[in-house]
Amino acid sequence: MWLRFLLCLILTVALAACSSGSQPDRASAPRVPGSAGGDWDSLVAAAKREGKVVVSGPTRELWRTQLVAFEQAYPEIQVEYIGANSRDFWPRVFREREFGQYLWDLRVGGPDPQVYEARDRGALDPIRPFLLLPEVLDETKWFGGMDRMFFDREKKYALGFVSYISFVAYVNRDVVPETELRSLRDLLHPRWRGKIVLQDPRGGAGLSAVEMLLEVYGESLVRDLLTNQEVVVANDLRQQAEWLVRGRYPIALGIVPDAFLSFQDQGLEINIQPIAEETSAIATGTGGLQFFERAPHPNAAKVFMNWLLTRAVQTHLSAATRMNSRRLDVPVVHELTAPDPERLESYIPSQVEEMVPIREQAQRLARELLP
Amino acid sequence: METETVKRGFAFRISHQPDSQTLWCTAVLGVVGFLLLYPLSLLLWNSFQVAQPNREVAIGLANWVTALTEPGMVAAILNTVWLTLVLQLISFPVAILIVWLLARTDLPGKDWIDFLFWIAFFAPSLPITLGWILLLDPDFGLVNQSLKAVFSLEQGPFNVYSFWGIAWVHLATRSVVVKVILLTPFLRNLDSSFEEASRVSGVGPLRTIARVVVPLLLPAVLVVLLMSVIHLLESFEIEQVLGPPSQFYVYSTMIYRLLQFEPPEYGAATALAVMILAVMTPLILLQQWVSRSRRYTTVTGQFHGRRFPLGVWKWPAFAAILGTGLFFTVLPLGFLGLATFMRLFGFFNLPDPWTIDHWQRVMSDPIFLRSLANTILLAGGTVTLAMISFPLIAYIAVRTRFRGRHILDFLSWLPIAIPGLILGLGFLWLFLGTPVLRPLYGSIVVLILAAGISSMTLGVQLVKTNLLQLGQELEEASWVAGGSWFYTVRRVILPMLTPVLVTVGLVAFISAARNIAGIALLVTNQNRPLAMLQLDYMVDGRYEAAAVVGIIVLLLTTGVALLARLFGLRIGIRT
Numbered sequence: 048m049w050l051r052f053l054l055c056l057i058l059t060v061a062l063a064a065c066s067s068g069s070q071p072d073r074a075s076a077p078r079v080p081g082s083a084g085g086d087w088d089s090l091v092a093a094a095k096r097e098g099k100v101v102v103s104g105p106t107r108e109l110w111r112t113q114l115v116a117f118e119q120a121y122p123e124i125q126v127e128y129i130g131a132n133s134r135d136f137w138p139r140v141f142r143e144r145e146f147g148q149y150l151w152d153l154r155v156g157g158p159d160p161q162v163y164e165a166r167d168r169g170a171l172d173p174i175r176p177f178l179l180l181p182e183v184l185d186e187t188k189w190f191g192g193m194d195r196m197f198f199d200r201e202k203k204y205a206l207g208f209v210s211y212i213s214f215v216a217y218v219n220r221d222v223v224p225e226t227e228l229r230s231l232r233d234l235l236h237p238r239w240r241g242k243i244v245l246q247d248p249r250g251g252a253g254l255s256a257v258e259m260l261l262e263v264y265g266e267s268l269v270r271d272l273l274t275n276q277e278v279v280v281a282n283d284l285r286q287q288a289e290w291l292v293r294g295r296y297p298i299a300l301g302i303v304p305d306a307f308l309s310f311q312d313q314g315l316e317i318n319i320q321p322i323a324e325e326t327s328a329i330a331t332g333t334g335g336l337q338f339f340e341r342a343p344h345p346n347a348a349k350v351f352m353n354w355l356l357t358r359a360v361q362t363h364l365s366a367a368t369r370m371n372s373r374r375l376d377v378p379v380v381h382e383l384t385a386p387d388p389e390r391l392e393s394y395i396p397s398q399v400e401e402m403v404p405i406r407e408q409a410q411r412l413a414r415e416l417l418p
Numbered sequence: 419m420e421t422e423t424v425k426r427g428f429a430f431r432i433s434h435q436p437d438s439q440t441l442w443c444t445a446v447l448g449v450v451g452f453l454l455l456y457p458l459s460l461l462l463w464n465s466f467q468v469a470q471p472n473r474e475v476a477i478g479l480a481n482w483v484t485a486l487t488e489p490g491m492v493a494a495i496l497n498t499v500w501l502t503l504v505l506q507l508i509s510f511p512v513a514i515l516i517v518w519l520l521a522r523t524d525l526p527g528k529d530w531i532d533f534l535f536w537i538a539f540f541a542p543s544l545p546i547t548l549g550w551i552l553l554l555d556p557d558f559g560l561v562n563q564s565l566k567a568v569f570s571l572e573q574g575p576f577n578v579y580s581f582w583g584i585a586w587v588h589l590a591t592r593s594v595v596v597k598v599i600l601l602t603p604f605l606r607n608l609d610s611s612f613e614e615a616s617r618v619s620g621v622g623p624l625r626t627i628a629r630v631v632v633p634l635l636l637p638a639v640l641v642v643l644l645m646s647v648i649h650l651l652e653s654f655e656i657e658q659v660l661g662p663p664s665q666f667y668v669y670s671t672m673i674y675r676l677l678q679f680e681p682p683e684y685g686a687a688t689a690l691a692v693m694i695l696a697v698m699t700p701l702i703l704l705q706q707w708v709s710r711s712r713r714y715t716t717v718t719g720q721f722h723g724r725r726f727p728l729g730v731w732k733w734p735a736f737a738a739i740l741g742t743g744l745f746f747t748v749l750p751l752g753f754l755g756l757a758t759f760m761r762l763f764g765f766f767n768l769p770d771p772w773t774i775d776h777w778q779r780v781m782s783d784p785i786f787l788r789s790l791a792n793t794i795l796l797a798g799g800t801v802t803l804a805m806i807s808f809p810l811i812a813y814i815a816v817r818t819r820f821r822g823r824h825i826l827d828f829l830s831w832l833p834i835a836i837p838g839l840i841l842g843l844g845f846l847w848l849f850l851g852t853p854v855l856r857p858l859y860g861s862i863v864v865l866i867l868a869a870g871i872s873s874m875t876l877g878v879q880l881v882k883t884n885l886l887q888l889g890q891e892l893e894e895a896s897w898v899a900g901g902s903w904f905y906t907v908r909r910v911i912l913p914m915l916t917p918v919l920v921t922v923g924l925v926a927f928i929s930a931a932r933n934i935a936g937i938a939l940l941v942t943n944q945n946r947p948l949a950m951l952q953l954d955y956m957v958d959g960r961y962e963a964a965a966v967v968g969i970i971v972l973l974l975t976t977g978v979a980l981l982a983r984l985f986g987l988r989i990g991i992r993t
């Protein structure tokens with residue numbers, strides 16, 4: 048009986064192996080030829096006939112509310128919004144496309160390595176040819192110009208509309224005065240052993256922190272820090288922020304400012320400051336945009352992406368999410384992390400495709416050195 | 419030469435011609451086998467596919483090597499074994515004693531005390547874990563601060579971020595409570611003549627429990643023990659929150675860690691999950707062998723349901739059990755309530771620490787009502803699917819001579835042996851890769867199927883174990899009296915199964931209402947339930963809003979549980 052069961056299992060695996068990469072038997076979505084330039088009104092009319100745009104974006108309610116506000120500007124186009132983190136989203140998209148399911152128009156999310164993989168798999172269409180509105184195409188309105196807005200090598204697939212200085216470390220200055228800890232090199236001092244909490248460096252902000260330490264200070268510092276300083280790894284942003292605010296771990300690496308600013312919003316007095324360095328990273332976080340190949344509603348997607356990049360929308364989005372827009376005509380919402388256009392060349396763009404090898408090396412180091 | 423043995427209602431024909439019942443059982447085996455083996459085989463195949471630097475894919479063992487050589491793996495395995503042993507050694511005797519008092523004695527108020535444990539089961543574990551941090555954090559925990567002040571201690575005596583802290587939170591949340599609610603229906607089905615015979619022989623109550631009750635309940639005890647072990651191998655919420663400061667990691671956190679990589683390492687994570695199945699397989703086979711090795715009939719035509727009189731111990735026992743029940747409910751509900759009405763959970767020093775903002779924001783969230791409706795649909799659909807399919811599978815496994823019944827029984831263990839995060843990817847492949855199921859992709863039906871499969875193990879094993887307790891002479895009496903098979907099932911078997919079916923239904927309901935991992939990859943804008951909204955809040959760091967959703971789900975399931983109890987208590991064995 049068990050031999051038959053084993054044979055059935057083997058047969059099933061064999062069948063699965065044959066079918067896992069098979070061509071879909073359902074008709075795929077028609078490919079709409081791209082239209083670089085063109086009449087905006089015609090585009091909007093075509094978008095309205097489509098009636099819907101399917102967008103995946105950050106899970107945060109604030110993002111959802113701001114992005115669904117597109118329906119107020121274009122009531123004839125419904126927004127179907129799904130919040131998902133990139134770790135869950137991209138494997139799902141790849142599987143769907145293997146079976147001929149082309150379900151998504153746009154992804155609002157940071158340009159992490161899976162975005163570049165999606166481009167290499169042919170899952171993305173370029174965005175740049177479909178930016179049409181004059182205020183969107185105005186080079187002078189964007190920090191670093193339009194080229195620096197795109198994070199992929201070809202400068203047309205992975206766009207970032209948020210721009211902030213991504214500090215490696217934040218310190219609770221009520222517990223650790225500035226005189227005792229001024230630079231990232233000071234983190235190696237024995238007095239900080241067991242006092243540092245790092246956001247999970249397998250991805251996201253935690254990995255970005257390790258990536259920047261590696262890029263600026265080299266592997267030796269990273270090895271020393273992760274091996275000798277008894278760094279605690281937090282798996283949750285809120286938990287890391289609470290530990291920082293309470294002073295349990297007064298030094299936090301890879302934390303996003305909004306995580307502890309929410310404590311301040313609720314009336315708690317906190318004194319959390321970054322360790323500022325000469326060389327800092329500049330990031331877009333989750334404020335990026337990708338356009339899917341074979342999007343089911345391509346015209347609505349093009350209207351959406353142009354709408355998203357206008358000054359009015361960027362102003363609202365920036366104020367709600369407390370992330371500085373890349374647009375120079377949008378008010379700064381968080382002074383501490385606002386990049387200085389005069390120092391453009393001194394910043395390291397941490398999420399560009401050229402940094403992927405550094406990021407992968409940082410991930411390997413974290414994996415090797417942390418328990 | 420053909421021989422026939424005929425029983426009214428279920429014909430057994432020994433011949434080369436398959437009868438209709440055999441075909442029917444084969445069809446059930448085929449459907450269950452496909453729904454389980456297809457996604458699992460794809461996952462297994464994926465674990466042997468290794469991504470190359472040039473993005474090509476090769477076949478190899480690299481994922482398995484990565485999984486087994488992951489830094490910290492040996493320590494994680496040892497931690498898991500140690501934690502499992504400690505928790506089972508503590509929780510099982512405590513649970514057995516509680517269940518015995520609730521189901522076998524004249525303890526006052528046992529019906530509503532029993533319900534307290536259900537409420538504890540419905541409560542979400544994350545806010546409760548945070549509540550225990552609030553009490554037992556070594557630096558700012560309220561209990562530690564109080565003790566330091568009273569006894570002039572330099573350091574508080576309790577540390578929630580330790581092995582014993584983690585074990586304590588497990589015991590205070592799920593470990594004991596789950597065993598109590600799962601074992602109670604089986605003890606209610608125990609004929610009191612067994613215990614009376616033991617007492618007449620001069621054996622005291624505790625030895626009677628150990629020497630008579632537990633052996634009679636061995637299949638149920640083994641099922642609950644196995645599920646507890648598997649659950650511990652897969653649960654990681656408590657360890658994720660409490661483990662980092664002491665670097666205490668377990669097997670499940672290693673799986674979760676692999677899925678947090680950029681990109682997620684599904685292949686290596688699947689390898690670890692398959693190893694759970696490999697470790698569990700001998701135990702599952704042992705459980706099957708034990709179930710088949712002897713009879714465990716406790717419900718016959720001469721069933722006696724007399725309760726053991728506690729005598730002078732009645733009110734002390736009542737106080738102890740009530741206190742235990744309240745401990746498992748009042749504290750967690752208190753934490754939940756605190757979490758929803760505090761501006762920042764745990765921060766009492768704010769100028770104005772109390773607020774109803776979190777409730778207002780959740781209730782006014784544009785997707786809240788649709789999520790609530792989807793949750794009711796999802797949970798209701800899962801219960802319906804469970805109540806129809808699980809007894810059917812269990813009946814085939816226990817009551818028929820179908821040659822594939824042991825395979826069917828074994829298959830029913832598979833869903834629980836694979837962590838939800840990985841099973842979710844398997845479901846994605848299942849629904850996308852099956853032409854007949856693909857049109858359902860994106861609908862609530864897909865979530866119902868996924869949730870139903872996820873809760874299959876518990877449901878089937880509970881019903882199966884209950885069927886082992888029911889004497890076959892009860893069905894035979896019905897056949898002899900002229901009842902058809904369908905009549906016998908409807909008027910004899912189902913009424914006796916009602917208490918365990920109520921349990922199965924409730925567990926399926928809460929499992930579906932809270933399921934995140936198994937459905938995360940299948941959720942769309944149209945079918946997303948409250949559990950996903952709760953996840954969004956948690957990812958956003960809004961624990962308070964997540965606790966609001968947790969309370970709403972708890973109220974929903976408590977309401978359903980009350981209705982189910984009302985229905986279930988009117989049917990079934992009267993004692």
